[in-house]
Amino acid sequence: MISVRHLTKEFKRVKRKEGFLSGVRNLFSAEYTIKRAVDDISFEVREGEIVGYIGPNGAGKSTSIKMLSGILVPTSGHLEVNGIVPYKDRKANARQIGAVFGQKTQLWWDVPVIESLRLLKDIYKVSDRQYKRNLEIFNDLLELDTFCQTPVRQLSLGQRMRADLAAALQHDPKILFLDEPTIGVDIVAKEKLRTFIREINREFKVTVLLTTHDMWDIEKLCSRMLIIDHGQVIYDGSVEQIRDTYGGSRTLVVELEEEVADFSVPRAELVKSEGRKKWFRFNRLEASPSDLITQIGGRYPIVDLTVEEPEIEQLVRSIYQGQGRRTEVM
Numbered sequence: 001m002i003s004v005r006h007l008t009k010e011f012k013r014v015k016r017k018e019g020f021l022s023g024v025r026n027l028f029s030a031e032y033t034i035k036r037a038v039d040d041i042s043f044e045v046r047e048g049e050i051v052g053y054i055g056p057n058g059a060g061k062s063t064s065i066k067m068l069s070g071i072l073v074p075t076s077g078h079l080e081v082n083g084i085v086p087y088k089d090r091k092a093n094a095r096q097i098g099a100v101f102g103q104k105t106q107l108w109w110d111v112p113v114i115e116s117l118r119l120l121k122d123i124y125k126v127s128d129r130q131y132k133r134n135l136e137i138f139n140d141l142l143e144l145d146t147f148c149q150t151p152v153r154q155l156s157l158g159q160r161m162r163a164d165l166a167a168a169l170q171h172d173p174k175i176l177f178l179d180e181p182t183i184g185v186d187i188v189a190k191e192k193l194r195t196f197i198r199e200i201n202r203e204f205k206v207t208v209l210l211t212t213h214d215m216w217d218i219e220k221l222c223s224r225m226l227i228i229d230h231g232q233v234i235y236d237g238s239v240e241q242i243r244d245t246y247g248g249s250r251t252l253v254v255e256l257e258e259e260v261a262d263f264s265v266p267r268a269e270l271v272k273s274e275g276r277k278k279w280f281r282f283n284r285l286e287a288s289p290s291d292l293i294t295q296i297g298g299r300y301p302i303v304d305l306t307v308e309e310p311e312i313e314q315l316v317r318s319i320y321q322g323q324g325r326r327t328e329v330m
């Protein structure tokens with residue numbers, strides 16, 4: 001469905017000269033620096049896969065998604081999306097892809113959601129039948145009917161993401177690019193969004209490339225993960241394998257009702273303590289969160305308990321530190 005071969009994108013930036021009249025001097029003899037945002041990456045995505053496309057800030061994720069969407073032209077290399085070269089045939093590509101950018105909406109801010117959907121229906125030339133059928137699916141799975149008459153600016157973030165997903169999917173794209181679709185959304189709304197993404201992938205075989213900083217999104221949705229850093233693919237493989245090799249530790253955060261002297265959690269190491277709040281690291285292969293919660297819940301008065309996954313940045317650091325083992329997981 002997606003084929004990327006030795007893809008590279010360079011940006012040319014004017015080197016700022018220092019001092020008085022620097023702007024004028026730049027006009028006559030500008031010097032440039034080259035930023036290689038994507039540096040010779042290759043990967044394939046098969047039809048029906050949900051692939052996590054992750055990496056630290058500035059790794060090159062958005063730049064590659066923009067090339068796959070046809071917004072940017074590559075400096076070199078080859079890419080195809082379902083047989084189409086995106087930058088050569090932007091219109092045909094737009095008809096087969098959908099995109100949701102968590103940080104910004106493609107909906108009209110001041111009009112009710114349903115009006116935005118009607119406008120997009122016309123733009124994408126969606127037939128009345130297809131529009132009606134999809135609206136029923138969105139009402140059913142996203143509960144769109146509960147807020148479709150509300151202007152976008154009045155929606156909660158979770159509702160806005162659901163509306164954006166509906167907008168991205170109403171022309172039945174084969175591929176969906178999701179860039180931080182759960183960012184800033186509360187835990188219940190996140191779960192709804194994930195259920196919907198799983199459902200459209202299973203029911204309609206939509207291929208998904210998902211960019212996220214939330215490791216739970218990856219855990220719950222993806223079987224495969226591509227990690228990029230400094231424009232290069234540093235890992236391409238199963239989520240399970242990387243979790244077992246590098247992401248074995250999780251953090252249990254406990255907030256106690258009152259201070260307890262010598263508070264400890266079996267099979268977990270205390271890594272941070274701030275008054276009644278404690279952070280314990282444990283190995284997910286040696287202890288399960290539910291075991292730990294049952295054990296301490298019965299012994300101590302607890303106000304709050306959460307389990308944190310390792311952060312992407314930490315995962316990337318671990319990959320570099322374990323370069324010797326990298327070949328085992330690639």
Ligand SMILES: Nc1ncnc2c1ncn2[C@@H]1O[C@H](COP(=O)(O)OP(=O)(O)OP(=O)(O)O)[C@@H](O)[C@H]1O
Pocket residue numbers: 011012013035036037055056057058059060061062063064
């Ligand atoms: N139009 C541009 N001109 C110059 N440099 C750019 C441009 N777009 C991106 N870059 C640079 O290319 C690199 C990769 O950026 P990109 O936005 O693709 O990263 P990202 O992985 O999506 O990061 P984030 O998670 O922060 O969105 C960064 O160093 C960025 O500053």
